[in-house]
Amino acid sequence: MEKNTKRANLLPYGRQWIDDDDIEAVIKVLKSDYLTTGPAVREFEKEIAQYVGAKYAVSFSNGTAALHGACFAAGITKGDEVITTPITFAASANCILYQGGKPVFVDIDRKTYNIDPKEIEKHITSKTKAIIPVHFTGQPAALDEITSIAKKYGLVVIEDAAHALGAEYKNRKIGSISDMTMFSFHPVKHITTGEGGIITTNNKEYYEKLLEFRSHGITRDRNKMKEVHGPWYYEMQFLGYNYRLTDIQAALGTSQLKKIDRFVEIRRKYADQYNAAFSNLPQITIPYQHPDGQSSWHLYILRFNQELLTVNRKEIFEQLLSMNIGVNVHYIPVYLLPYYQQLGYPKGLCTNAEKLYEEMITLPLFPKMSQEDIEYVIQSVKKVISMYSI
Ligand SMILES: *Cc1c(COP(=O)(O)O)cnc(C)c1O
Numbered sequence: 001m002e003k004n005t006k007r008a009n010l011l012p013y014g015r016q017w018i019d020d021d022d023i024e025a026v027i028k029v030l031k032s033d034y035l036t037t038g039p040a041v042r043e044f045e046k047e048i049a050q051y052v053g054a055k056y057a058v059s060f061s062n063g064t065a066a067l068h069g070a071c072f073a074a075g076i077t078k079g080d081e082v083i084t085t086p087i088t089f090a091a092s093a094n095c096i097l098y099q100g101g102k103p104v105f106v107d108i109d110r111k112t113y114n115i116d117p118k119e120i121e122k123h124i125t126s127k128t129k130a131i132i133p134v135h136f137t138g139q140p141a142a143l144d145e146i147t148s149i150a151k152k153y154g155l156v157v158i159e160d161a162a163h164a165l166g167a168e169y170k171n172r173k174i175g176s177i178s179d180m181t182m183f184s185f186h187p188v189k190h191i192t193t194g195e196g197g198i199i200t201t202n203n204k205e206y207y208e209k210l211l212e213f214r215s216h217g218i219t220r221d222r223n224k225m226k227e228v229h230g231p232w233y234y235e236m237q238f239l240g241y242n243y244r245l246t247d248i249q250a251a252l253g254t255s256q257l258k259k260i261d262r263f264v265e266i267r268r269k270y271a272d273q274y275n276a277a278f279s280n281l282p283q284i285t286i287p288y289q290h291p292d293g294q295s296s297w298h299l300y301i302l303r304f305n306q307e308l309l310t311v312n313r314k315e316i317f318e319q320l321l322s323m324n325i326g327v328n329v330h331y332i333p334v335y336l337l338p339y340y341q342q343l344g345y346p347k348g349l350c351t352n353a354e355k356l357y358e359e360m361i362t363l364p365l366f367p368k369m370s371q372e373d374i375e376y377v378i379q380s381v382k383k384v385i386s387m388y389s390i
Helices: 020-030 039-052 063-073 091-098 117-123 143-153 204-213 247-257 260-278 313-322 338-342 351-359 371-388
Strands: 056-060 081-084 102-105 128-132 156-160 180-184 197-201 300-304 360-363
Touching: 020 247, 039 056, 039 197, 039 247, 056 063, 056 204, 063 091, 063 156, 063 180, 063 197, 063 204, 081 091, 091 102, 091 128, 117 143, 128 143, 143 156, 197 204, 260 300, 260 371, 300 351, 313 360, 313 371, 351 360
Parallel strands: 081 102, 081 128, 128 156, 156 180
Antiparallel strands: 056 197, 180 197, 300 360
């Protein structure tokens, strides 16, 4: 068969990998006493904390809820400013708004596409309370620089590591480094619980606040209570939410976590193959990898150099889609979304981010892809480039 025959079905950009043992783990919980938050949740939290090298982990119903919890635990409240990147999913900034805070978008570094640490200090005011760096695509942000700025100004660092389970920064696992780190278990991420998220931390105070926040702000710890009416008694001490993960989901997560190293290894292997195939084509720029980090490759993004092509990104995107390649664009700069526009963020706020947005395409990358899938994508991209080269 000819290499470039069109695929019969759409190859998605990301997809879960569920095996029989994952299914068995869920069935076991369904037959047990606990469906909602019970022993399987505690086991999953223990396993995640151990994997990333953190003291504590608190799971949530999704990654966005986990970020909300982290903003609460960090004490972010009405009028506070929080610095983050525009090249991310809306959740990284929405969590600030949930607490009444103001997201302050700092432009990305042109090479790494992560928040530019050199730009951060210029945006710090007396109202700044925290920084939420995002490890975009799985490549760690410049944590040493960010940590030292945070120390200097007394800011909390909450890592959005939705893309970065299994990534390393200077030989330390992401999840063990900052005040709090969030991971997501949405099916396109490294491992899945259906919906799900977690905060890892080494700070006992944050840990206890997060536990209460995900369960209505209720405590059953007698040492924290104002009074005790009897054995049934609990106190709701602040307004929390029902953001709990279920045992059904957590059992799936624990089973999936056993495979994380293999999943990351396959992602790295495929990313290397893409890099090797595309590195000498002047029409495209492959992702730059900073030597401080070891990416876990959640996303593979190509940048199309408009000067060397006769068509723009949109046409290249549509061509690849017509070849049944489930390309995507990560992300529309958050402040360009209509809701944020209505809040008053101006266009042109972060020029590097907006330029990247105009030129990038996400290629499919997930462990369950086959070698033939990778080769199909490589051949198709090369074909489209040759069609439209100047
Ligand atoms: C997926 C994702 C989230 C949110 O996670 P959910 O589990 O979908 O709520 C937050 N930030 C980034 C960068 C993400 O990719």
